[in-house]
Amino acid sequence: MTAIAHQHPGTTGFTDEFHRVRDFLVRINHAIPTTPGFLWGRWEWMFSLPYLDASALHRIRIWEHNGRVVAVVTYETELGSAYLLTDPEHADLLPDMLQYALEHLTRGGEVRVLVGETDHNLQRIAAAHGLTATAEAEANAVLDLAGDLSYRLPAGYRIAASRTNATCSASTDSCTAASITLDSREPTPRRSRNA
Incomplete structure (x- = not known):
């Protein structure tokens, strides 16, 4: 399946693009959470924060297949952390998504890629890129x-x-x-x- 990638337009607020990504997150997490560390509420929270680095919104990358969002690489409030959010049917995009995060979501030359402890596929891909796990973890709720x-x-x-x-x-x-x-x-x- 060929997916087409584009940048977020860089606009703040609850725009059409915001809603398209939100709907994607709702869809892929509806039955069983596939991105438990970044559900639709976190996307909404991100755009509601007064300290969101809006100048970097254009660095968020979105992949579409047949006009439907299938993957997103984003940060939350500022560059330096990366979340790779993908429809399980498009897991083949993960190597490109990780490469994009390593090149475009850095802060001071570094980026922290959040990989779930049960996401063995992304763990293998990250290791192949020379990344190593740390003792740090992010816990939600x-x-x-x-x-x-x-x-x-x-x-x-x-x-x-x-x-x-x-x-x-x-x-x-x-x-x-x-x-x-x-x-x-x-x-x-x-x-x-x-x-």
């Missing part, structure tokens, strides 16, 4: 699950489904892609013991 997790649901709610095909990391004590669905229903009347 980390919840301490060491305490008591028992709780009472409000009246009228019950646990309707639980999907725990979570990816967990022993090194960071974090999990992703787990969900619980709550369902509202009329409370079941309690029977009296005397009846």
Whole structure:
């Protein structure tokens, strides 16, 4: 599949290009997060920040296939960090995406490429480019699950489904892609013991 790359137009605000990338992030993370470190909310947050380096927005690179966004290389607030966001069906773009990040998203000649600890494909590609893993990690929405997790649901709610095909990391004590669905229903009347 041939994808065409272009630069972000460099405009701030919630433009058409902003929405196209946002819709891409929603689409690829809908069922199971494929870019858990950079979901659509982070893209929106980035464009809302007063300290966003807007002068570098034109360095964000976007790949399209048949008029649809399939990959993005971006930073968050300033150059020096790179996020490679791709549709799993277009993972073949990752070598070009990484090369682009190494050449265009640097700050002071350096760039920190964020690679998920379970993204073995990108880890191999990064190693082939001479990059090495560091002990640093970026954590998003980390919840301490060491305490008591028992709780009472409000009246009228019950646990309707639980999907725990979570990816967990022993090194960071974090999990992703787990969900619980709550369902509202009329409370079941309690029977009296005397009846």
